[in-house]
Amino acid sequence: MDFETTKAQRAAASTKIVIAGGFGVGKSTLVGAVSEIDPLRTEALVTNESEGVDDLAAVPTKATTTVAMDFGRLTLAEDLVLYLFGTPGQRRFWFMWDDLCRGAIGAIVLVDVARLDESFSPLDYFESKGIPFIVAVNEFDGVPRYPVDEIAAALALPPEVPIISLDARDREQAKGALVKITEYSLMRLRESLTANVN
Amino acid sequence: MTPPLEPDDEAYRPRLIRSYTLTAGRTATSVDLAMEATLRLQAGAEAPVLSPSAAQVLEVCDRRSVAEVSALTKMPIGVTRVLLGDLIEQGLVRIQATITDKTSTDERLELIERTLRGLRNY
Numbered sequence: 384m385d386f387e388t389t390k391a392q393r394a395a396a397s398t399k400i401v402i403a404g405g406f407g408v409g410k411s412t413l414v415g416a417v418s419e420i421d422p423l424r425t426e427a428l429v430t431n432e433s434e435g436v437d438d439l440a441a442v443p444t445k446a447t448t449t450v451a452m453d454f455g456r457l458t459l460a461e462d463l464v465l466y467l468f469g470t471p472g473q474r475r476f477w478f479m480w481d482d483l484c485r486g487a488i489g490a491i492v493l494v495d496v497a498r499l500d501e502s503f504s505p506l507d508y509f510e511s512k513g514i515p516f517i518v519a520v521n522e523f524d525g526v527p528r529y530p531v532d533e534i535a536a537a538l539a540l541p542p543e544v545p546i547i548s549l550d551a552r553d554r555e556q557a558k559g560a561l562v563k564i565t566e567y568s569l570m571r572l573r574e575s576l577t578a579n580v581n
Numbered sequence: 582m583t584p585p586l587e588p589d590d591e592a593y594r595p596r597l598i599r600s601y602t603l604t605a606g607r608t609a610t611s612v613d614l615a616m617e618a619t620l621r622l623q624a625g626a627e628a629p630v631l632s633p634s635a636a637q638v639l640e641v642c643d644r645r646s647v648a649e650v651s652a653l654t655k656m657p658i659g660v661t662r663v664l665l666g667d668l669i670e671q672g673l674v675r676i677q678a679t680i681t682d683k684t685s686t687d688e689r690l691e692l693i694e695r696t697l698r699g700l701r702n703y
Contacts, residue, residue, distance in 0.1 A: 398679065454648055482616065483616060565696050565697045
């Protein structure tokens with residue numbers, strides 16, 4: 384082995400942000416708006432009898448179903464690629480979120496104001512796991528717009544969680560959401576350092 | 582192969598899958614492979630005779646992530662991980678660093694800062 388590994392080689396070459404939210408809320412749209420490639424799809428196998436078990440533990444001969452995940456890619460620098468993973472929306476596939484979220488910078492929870500209740504569970508998930516997240520209200524055409532602070536109150540968001548509204552089809556706005564979650568994640572990490580020192 | 586079911590497809594049906602025959606029935610690998618981990622061909626490594634599926638993975642994996650290799654080879658993520666794990670253990674492929682539980686806070690900060698710079702200029 385090469386023991387003279389340089390700092391550049393040790394530095395992370397890729398990272399990820401998770402895009403979560405209810406069915407049809409625009410997760411794939413957001414990924415597609417900023418991805419440099421057409422979003423790709425990967426499948427995982429799920430055994431029907433053992434939901435909650437990692438796909439790697441699936442017994443090969445057991446009847447299985449597949450769940451698909453769409454993801455996109457942004458080359459941020461010569462030595463850094465950011466992946467965006469959309470979470471499978473159905474609740475029964477939630478055990479896969481642990482795999483998707485491991486090592487993520489943070490998550491964007493996309494919200495449709497017409498179906499706020501679908502956001503409750505994703506919010507609970509990220510809160511319980513201590514994963515930094517922001518809320519992005521996807522403003523579909525023709526949907527009445529509510530002030531984000533009213534939506535934050537309806538979602539019972541902790542006051543420190545950033546909430547923005549965006550059009551998930553718009554590249555710049557989607558990029559803005561990525562900047563926002565990254566800034567927030569950085570702030571949270573710095574705060575935790577300060578808290579540890581004091 | 583039948584097309585994959587949509588993530589939110591309520592009407593999915595169970596089906597029998599023999600994908601793990603590609604891995605001789607193994608469903609786990611000793612190598613920790615994050616979905617976003619970047620793979621690199623190991624320079625100078627001489628490839629032994631590989632199974633067609635392993636050869637396919639080897640062919641597409643350079644500078645791509647585990648998730649991309651799965652998507653491009655149309656192999657499920659778990660199967661892809663097992664095959665990549667083998668190639669890594671054989672010294673044909675290496676993985677580049679990602680954030681794990683073992684990542685130091687300094688390295689984490691550095692990565693998030695680099696990401697932020699990159700996103701602002703993207």
